[in-house]
Amino acid sequence: MQRKVKQLYTLMNRSQMAKSQFVFLFFISILEVAAGLAVPLLTMKLINQISDSGFAFTSLLPVMGVLVVQAVLSAVTFYMMRRVGEGAVANLRTEVWDHMLHLRLPYYDVHESGETMSRITQDTNVVKEFVTEQLVSFVSGLFTILGAVIVLLWIDWKMTLLLLLAVPLTIFVMYPLGDKMYELSKANQDELASFGGRLGRILSNIRLVKASQTERQELEGGKAQIQQLYRFGMKEAKIVAVLTPLMTLIMMIVLIAIFGYGGSQVASGAISSGELVAIMIYLVQIIMPFTQMATFFTDLQKTLGATERIVEALDETREVREGKPVPSASLPIRFDNVSFRYNEKPVLIGMTFTIEPNATTAFVSRSGGGKTTMFSLIERFYEVTEGQILYGNERIETFDLNEWRALFGYVSQNAPLLNGTIRENVMYGTPNATEEEVLAALKAAYACDFVMQLEKRLDTEVGEGGIKLSGGQKQRLAIARAILRNPRILLLDEATSSLDNESEREVQLALNTLTKDRMTIVIAHRLSTITGADHILVFEEGKLSGQGTHEKLLQTHPYYEQLWMNGRLEE
Incomplete structure (x- = not known):
């Protein structure tokens, strides 16, 4: 438990919470508590005064004045x-978002976007809800309890000790249920993240779902997760349903006992009626505050579960971006005995070759031969x-990452577009x-006319994923984006492989403009499109064979002759 609370404290520090505002907030909260504690004493004095000399409107003024001050302080608090909490969580979200954007790509290979x-x-x-709705209320509640107990000890210490019997009983009830709520909260957050991942995956591929007629299958999968979330919610409801009434029951029993004892004290003349009201x-x-503590501790367990997940994400390794400046001259890229494993599976083995500047180099292999991996x-x-x-x-790892990636322009066969305007995408x-x-750039990409x-x-x-445009139009916009970027090194995942003849002709003209006088690396899907390449590298089973x-x-x-006879490498 101590480690979990420490994680929450560390997270709050990382959120750059305005500590000066937080100190001021607690100061105002203490003033509010003090005003609230003054009300019963003033009420006691009022009732005793009425008992002695009768009612007078002016005697109400002190009580009313303190109540107004308490109301104003409550509003300010x-x-x-909310201001401190919202600001802290806004900073926290910014940090998490910044961290996620700079995580290494392997993280996203194993975590769905919905989970992130x-x-x-x-x-x-x-x-946020814990900080804004519970934390300060809990602390001010503790001050209220402490102040009220001190005053009660002064008025009647025997009655106060009777009240304090509720404290160990409350702790005895809350402690075991708190651990249960923490485990339940963690499981619920994980399931919610998994469900978000499913929603993102399905909705982003809704056309595939409809074309494959898998609505029923996806509905059943979603229903199973919704039911699991429902079960978690009901388990949490059971804990709260037991905890809150049980605490209220304990306090009511103590309260009734105190009222009975207090009534006997008034009857015997040990205390006045004003003191009993106070x-x-x-x-x-x-x-x-005691009854609100049940909500506080259940929300605390939820928050600790959420905190653990956030801290786990923030502890993931970021890309190292600092490094030396990239040379201004175009230089060759050389693979020196490069091997690469993905999840312990060999993908590339002992690759040694050179890619020359201002030349077109083509990668050739059957599907799964490691061509895209080399791009990555x-x-x-x-x-x-x-x-x-x-x-x-x-070594390329020694260069500043921002400068290094600024060298590249990438045009893929599926031409990814964002949901926005043509201008924003280019x-x-x-x-x-x-x-x-x-x-x-649009003119150079043969896209200006249709735009x-x-x-x-x-x-x-353009619609989600560029759905409002044809395949050829999307490709030409992607090429225009690359032209505008003016990259030193161009990566082409053969952009004409899935186009009709007319679109292919226009896209090929745009590519001819783009590849002129720059290092170009092409993933070949049809050998007929790379016959003019300056250099062709042939790969078999993760190895360079020619x-x-x-x-x-x-x-x-x-092997290359066989591929040439087949004509298309996926076949």
């Missing part, structure tokens, strides 16, 4: 509490298992580009 979203939204929201008001001030290694999404990748004579990664530069024919032109919405021009490989490499 509530506002400050849950860490940023659901878990931080649990922390005692009753103090008892209410004590009982309310070059862009430093993954680290090599053995060997090294050099840029010139320096400028993605180049936010400071001018309108003239955007239009020039200008649209009603809203550059401000046309390299050379198209003509040379046809004459000397039986």
